[in-house]
Structures are given as C-alpha cells and as structure tokens.
Amino acid sequence: MKLYIVDDYNAMSKKAADIVSMQIKTKQNSVIGLATGSTPIGMYKELIKMHRKEKLDFSKIKTFNLDEYYKIHPQDNQSYRYYMMKNFFNHINIDHNNINIPNGMTNDTERECKLYEEKIQESGGIDLQILGIGTNAHIGFNEPNNKFEPYTHLVNLDKNTIKSNSRFFRSVEDVPAKAISMGIKTIMSSRKILLLANGDNKAQAIFESLKGPIVPQVPGSILQLHKDLTVIIDKKAARYLEVEKTAATTSL
Numbered sequence: 001m002k003l004y005i006v007d008d009y010n011a012m013s014k015k016a017a018d019i020v021s022m023q024i025k026t027k028q029n030s031v032i033g034l035a036t037g038s039t040p041i042g043m044y045k046e047l048i049k050m051h052r053k054e055k056l057d058f059s060k061i062k063t064f065n066l067d068e069y070y071k072i073h074p075q076d077n078q079s080y081r082y083y084m085m086k087n088f089f090n091h092i093n094i095d096h097n098n099i100n101i102p103n104g105m106t107n108d109t110e111r112e113c114k115l116y117e118e119k120i121q122e123s124g125g126i127d128l129q130i131l132g133i134g135t136n137a138h139i140g141f142n143e144p145n146n147k148f149e150p151y152t153h154l155v156n157l158d159k160n161t162i163k164s165n166s167r168f169f170r171s172v173e174d175v176p177a178k179a180i181s182m183g184i185k186t187i188m189s190s191r192k193i194l195l196l197a198n199g200d201n202k203a204q205a206i207f208e209s210l211k212g213p214i215v216p217q218v219p220g221s222i223l224q225l226h227k228d229l230t231v232i233i234d235k236k237a238a239r240y241l242e243v244e245k246t247a248a249t250t251s252l
C-alpha cells in the first residue's frame with residue numbers, strides 16, 4: 001500500500017487529481033470508478049481545472065459510480081446522479097453515453113444490480129476506483145455487516161450513515177433508507193484503488209481500516225488485501241496511525 005499523509009484537504013485533492021490525470025493520460029479509454037460525498041469534491045474541481053487549462057481529455061473514458069440512493073429520481077437534487085452532473089460531468093468533455101450510475105428508480109433492483117455488474121465486465125473492468133470512507137468505515141454503501149456482500153446489491157442504510165448524510169437533506173426523514181451499491185468484490189476487482197479521507201471524524205475509520213483486523217464489521221478493512229492501493233489522507237485523518245511523519249510516501 002502507498003500511503004500519503006498530506007497537510008490538508010487541498011493537498012489531498014491535488015494529489016488525487018494528479019493520480020487520476022496520470023491514469024487518463026496513460027490510458028485514454030480508462031474505466032474509472034467514481035465516488036460521491038464531500039471528500040472527492042476538491043478532486044473533481046482540480047480535474048475540471050486540468051481540463052480547462054491543460055486540455056485533459058475525458059472524451060474516451062468510461063465511468064461507473066459506486067452507488068445511488070433508492071428510491072430517488074435522477075433529477076432530484078439529492079441524487080448522486082445530480083451530484084455527479086453538477087460537480088463534475090457538466091464541466092468536462094465526457095461522452096454522456098459513457099457515464100454509468102445505478103438507476104435509483106428501478107422497480108427491479110435485482111435486475112438493475114445484475115446489469116450493472118455485467119456492464120462493468122463488458123467495459124473490461126475498472127482501471128482506477130476512487131473511494132471515500134464513511135465514519136463507520138463503509139466503502140461505497142457497504143455498511144458494517146456480518147459478511148462481505150460481493151456484488152452490486154440493494155443496501156439498507158445504517159442509522160449512522162443516514163444521520164451523517166442528513167446534512168445534505170432537509171431533514172433526517174428525507175434521507176432514503178436504501179441504496180444500490182457496488183459490492184466488496186466489485187470494488188476489490190478494480191485494478192487500482194485510490195482511497196481518500198480528511199478530517200478528525202475519519203481518523204478512527206482510517207485506523208481500523210488500515211491497521212485493524214480484516215472483518216466485515218469494518219468494510220474498509222478489506223482494502224488491506226488489495227494489490228494496488230493508494231491512500232491519500234490529511235494529517236487529521238491520520239491522527240491514530242503510527243507512521244513516520246515525513247511528507248514522503250510511506251509503505252505500510
């Protein structure tokens with residue numbers, strides 16, 4: 001694992017954008033797995049800047065988002081589709097046919113999940129998956145559980161997650177109780193994973209995920225088994241990690 005502990009959110013966002021841009025420059029038709037939440041917003045802003053200033057070309061990439069609330073209309077301003085359009089896709093030259101986000105309105109979730117997995121396979125698999133992490137160590141919407149759910153599936157959101165995501169909604173009652181999420185195997189099958197976290201409230205989840213036992217009660221802990229994991233976190237999220245505080249890369 002490559003671990004970068006950086007000063008702050010801006011440094012995290014810039015470093016993450018550099019890695020994504022390198023991936024796209026190296027392979028123009030890269031398949032990129034994308035995350036939502038507050039964490040990657042800065043990274044998306046940096047990538048938009050790169051597109052404007054250096055003509056970073058997104059025209060051939062394909063994207064798969066980790067998750068979507070259920071049920072939610074794609075045009076609802078709380079949907080992850082809306083978030084992606086607003087924060088990223090509307091500002092770059094991506095082919096909109098190459099954007100994949102689970103359909104949060106489907107009446108047949110089983111079919112939707114199966115189709116999503118098939119589409120990922122057909123695309124050749126994810127080259128680089130971006131991940132944030134929940135305060136309860138969830139990745140995508142894979143909540144703490146007594147088993148790892150392998151493939152894209154319908155999830156009952158944890159109370160903790162509903163509470164923490166309620167900051168984006170009018171009230172806790174407005175947060176959908178379910179979501180469609182890539183599974184643990186879907187995420188782990190990506191050729192590269194980039195995990196981002198910032199702030200004190202992520203320190204425990206980061207510590208348990210990177211240093212604790214690999215258990216489904218801490219979904220992020222599975223990442224320890226990935227062959228090509230890069231972690232970029234700020235000093236606050238790194239609070240409990242006992243690593244040398246050099247700004248350089250540290251291998252755990």
Ligand SMILES: N[C@@H]1[C@@H](O)[C@H](O)[C@@H](COP(=O)(O)O)O[C@@H]1O
Pocket residue numbers: 035036037038039040066067131132133134135139140141161165
């Ligand atoms: N489903 C998303 C995750 O993909 C995200 O990584 C996480 C952290 O969110 P944030 O970045 O806002 O802290 O929670 C959300 O609920």
